[in-house]
Amino acid sequence: MTDILRQRPGYALRRAANAMMGELARRLALIDLRIAEASVLLLVERRHDVTASEIGRVLDIQRANMVPLLARLEEAGLIERKPIDGKSQAVLLTPAGQERRARADAITTAFEDDLLARIAPEHRDHLVPALGALWRAE
Amino acid sequence: MTDILRQRPGYALRRAANAMMGELARRLALIDLRIAEASVLLLVERRHDVTASEIGRVLDIQRANMVPLLARLEEAGLIERKPIDGKSQAVLLTPAGQERRARADAITTAFEDDLLARIAPEHRDHLVPALGALWRAE
DNA sequence: GCAATATTGTTATTGTCAATAACTATCCTG
DNA sequence: CAGGATAGTTATTGACAATAACAATATTGC
Numbered sequence: 001m002t003d004i005l006r007q008r009p010g011y012a013l014r015r016a017a018n019a020m021m022g023e024l025a026r027r028l029a030l031i032d033l034r035i036a037e038a039s040v041l042l043l044v045e046r047r048h049d050v051t052a053s054e055i056g057r058v059l060d061i062q063r064a065n066m067v068p069l070l071a072r073l074e075e076a077g078l079i080e081r082k083p084i085d086g087k088s089q090a091v092l093l094t095p096a097g098q099e100r101r102a103r104a105d106a107i108t109t110a111f112e113d114d115l116l117a118r119i120a121p122e123h124r125d126h127l128v129p130a131l132g133a134l135w136r137a138e
Numbered sequence: 139m140t141d142i143l144r145q146r147p148g149y150a151l152r153r154a155a156n157a158m159m160g161e162l163a164r165r166l167a168l169i170d171l172r173i174a175e176a177s178v179l180l181l182v183e184r185r186h187d188v189t190a191s192e193i194g195r196v197l198d199i200q201r202a203n204m205v206p207l208l209a210r211l212e213e214a215g216l217i218e219r220k221p222i223d224g225k226s227q228a229v230l231l232t233p234a235g236q237e238r239r240a241r242a243d244a245i246t247t248a249f250e251d252d253l254l255a256r257i258a259p260e261h262r263d264h265l266v267p268a269l270g271a272l273w274r275a276e
Numbered sequence: 277g278c279a280a281t282a283t284t285g286t287t288a289t290t291g292t293c294a295a296t297a298a299c300t301a302t303c304c305t306g
Numbered sequence: 307c308a309g310g311a312t313a314g315t316t317a318t319t320g321a322c323a324a325t326a327a328c329a330a331t332a333t334t335g336c
Binding site: 156160189190191201202204205224225226227 | 283285
């Protein structure tokens with residue numbers, strides 16, 4: 001059966017993202033993190049004044065969806081919250097969170113090296129700029 | 139807040155795919171199709187001997203997940219099933235399905251033209267080959 | 277031809293991520 | 307200080323995918 005969808009950029013993007021996320025999820029599961037959780041850890045790092053809303057805006061995760069995400073990280077002892085004022089709270093990494101973040105960083109970096117290695121050299125450097133143009137255009 | 143994830147290929151891929159699927163979903167909703175449903179219509183076209191399992195293998199959708207997908211398409215009068223033998227059944231487009239398929243084709247083609255137009259010319263032709271290498275490597 | 281094996285379609289359940297709407301409490305601005 | 311924006315939350319929904327189990331049928335290797 002000829003796969004006539006194969007050359008369609010939208011379809012190729014969907015399939016590639018799906019394959020990528022599946023494999024990354026498997027690797028992150030080894031340190032008990034989901035992809036969205038690892039994203040938060042990687043972003044927060046050791047800053048002490050980042051609010052949940054701010055994280056959500058950068059990662060494009062809506063406030064409502066940040067709640068269970070941060071709750072799980074907090075329950076796992078990876079983040080803490082400290083009130084900034086009566087309305088906002090800072091999210092910061094616990095020592096365990098920093099240690100986990102380092103491991104997540106190692107895993108994702110290795111993973112992305114593997115990803116890039118699969119791409120022919122002449123295409124490799126064009127991927128991130130091309131993807132960036134797609135996602136920031138809306 | 140500096141988005142240190144922005145240059146990571148995995149993250150860029152995830153964000154781009156997400157943005158793309160959101161917009162494509164909105165466009166396909168105009169003809170009452172979801173992305174996965176449109177994929178099936180585009181793939182099946184007018185062949186008369188394609189089984190559900192075969193479609194699933196090509197699109198990387200598992201048999202179990204094909205069931206509700208095809209059920210919805212059948213209920214919408216877009217596909218029919220005809221037994222091939224006691225075990226397999228062929229999936230084929232009804233006239234309404236062929237008409238809908240043509241509209242889905244027009245929408246997705248226009249959409250992908252828009253997508254490519256957002257990418258700088260020097261990156262454009264590298265996208266599909268790079269993505270193809272990512273998804274077919276596993 | 278038949279037994280072991282593989283495949284098809286199906287049910288049911290679960291998980292991940294995302295979208296929407298509504299609400300309270302707080303903050304910021306004019 | 308009043309009006310509007312913002313932060314966090316709850317609850318619900320949707321799309322897509324993964325897993326496990328099962329019955330029925332087809333295919334194979336002897």
